[in-house]
Amino acid sequence: MILVTGGAGFIGANFVLDWLAHGDEPVLNLDKLTYAGNLHNLDSLKDDARHVFVQGDIGDRALLDRLLAEHQPRAIVNFAAESHVDRSIHGPEDFIQTNVVGTFRLLEAARHYWNALPAAKKEAFRFLHVSTDEVYGTLAPFDPAFTEDNKVEPNSPYSASKAASDHLVRAWHHTYGLPVLTTNCSNNYGSLHFPEKLIPLMIVNALAGKSLPVYGDGMQVRDWLYVRDHCSAIRRVLEAGVVGQTYNVGGWNEKPNIEIVHTICTLLDELRPRADGKKYAEQITHVKDRPGHDRRYAIDARKIERELGWRPAETFESGIRKTVQWYLDNPDWVANVQSGAYREWVARQYEGEKEGAQA
Ligand code: NAD
Ligand code: DAU
Helix, strand or coil: CEEEECCCCHHHHHHHHHHHHHCCCCEEEEECCCCCCCHHHHHHHCCCCCEEEEECCCCCHHHHHHHHHHHCCCEEEECCCCCCHHHHHHCCHHHHHHHHHHHHHHHHHHHHHHHCCCHHHHHHCEEEEEEEHHHHCCCCCCCCCECCCCCCCCCCHHHHHHHHHHHHHHHHHHHHCCCEEEEEECEEECCCCCCCCHHHHHHHHHHCCCCEEEECCCCCEEEEEEHHHHHHHHHHHHHHCCCCCEEEECCCCEEEHHHHHHHHHHHHHHHCCCCCCCCHHHHEEEECCCCCCCCECCECCHHHHHHHCCCCCCCHHHHHHHHHHHHHHCHHHHHHHCCHHHHHHHHHHCCCCCCCCCC
16 A cells, blocks of 8 residues: 555645546555645545545654554655645744654654565655645746756745755655655646635635735746646656656646636636626735745646656646636535634735725
8 A cells, every 4th residue: 555644635635536546556544634634525435445544643753653564555655744835924833843844754754664674665665755846946037947956945934844855855865765756846726725725715705705815916927737637747756756856747837826816707707607797807806915925936847758758638728627617516615624714814814905906
């Protein structure tokens, strides 16, 4: 079996579902179930013996040692992290604990487990660390996209904590020989995306008749990848990636935020027109910018394409349509994640924002 950490979150849950749709190798899923973890994401696996869920922290070394000894995974795929940049600005502590200390503890547990494996299993073992393009910092409008050789220049507490974890993973390979792989992916979108992030927040706010808060001028650029394409990239890297290597994963799909928001509004106008006949775009407001906001990310994904033959299957047009439709079809999921804690976060993050200039 494989051990997946953070498998109840957005990408982790999509990965577990995707993994079990593509084969029968069981998954041991270790997730702390923070505000971002949601077991309902895995409801379809309730009676599936191939999925074993354990609630726990990647920072809990005793638990890790016990799980590794008991389940003997052939690989670890590490998704577990605090993942929201705005939250890292309000409170970086959890990001250091999980993303840095947690990754360190997981690496140490993996190293001791791996060291004691018999030769053939030792040779085959992999530790795949899921990371982000944000570790590379920000790009000017005409800079070339990030390659794996880019300098690491993180700008937010979140990206600094992810960069630190990437460095630890690299060092555990260089020093101890742990067979690691690292992926640095661009912005994901798709089903099960927690509605604190741009795309799901805009969809749920639009449907609730609330304002659509675009930070600053909305001209920050992100490179969007459909989540199931990220999952297929991770499967491919786990299968054929060269130990010690880093692979950038992206969708060749750079778009300014304001364009994303307009696309969502247009899709909703078509799929669920407003009762008053007005356009959803009338709900767009410009709000104060994120401190230290990175202006542009772009991924050069030629290495994974060339060496591992991976390419995204989804275009942005097909992926965003599926995504909007998923949120329309799953109001219960949205209601379920909008707990008291979620409402407190939204009130705090957007407090004092007046209805700004209507776009
Ligand atoms: P998410 O916030 O939706 O999910 C994170 C999951 O990790 C949750 O289920 C949470 O309960 C769990 N978790 C948090 N702390 C934990 C701990 N200490 N021990 C065990 N579990 C813990 O995040 P996501 O968007 O699914 O991102 C998953 C990974 O992919 C992260 O490492 C993130 O940095 C990386 N990534 C995300 C994106 C993106 O666009 N979302 C892009 C590139 C890379
Ligand atoms: O690039 C990969 C990263 O993408 C991942 O590593 C992170 O885990 C993931 O959260 C994401 O980070 P971003 O900061 O790019 O995603 P977010 O959805 O928070 O914001 C996307 C863009 O939209 C960013 O420029 C900020 C802007 N934004 C976001 C929110 C929540 C708004 O304009 N308004 C908003 O309300």
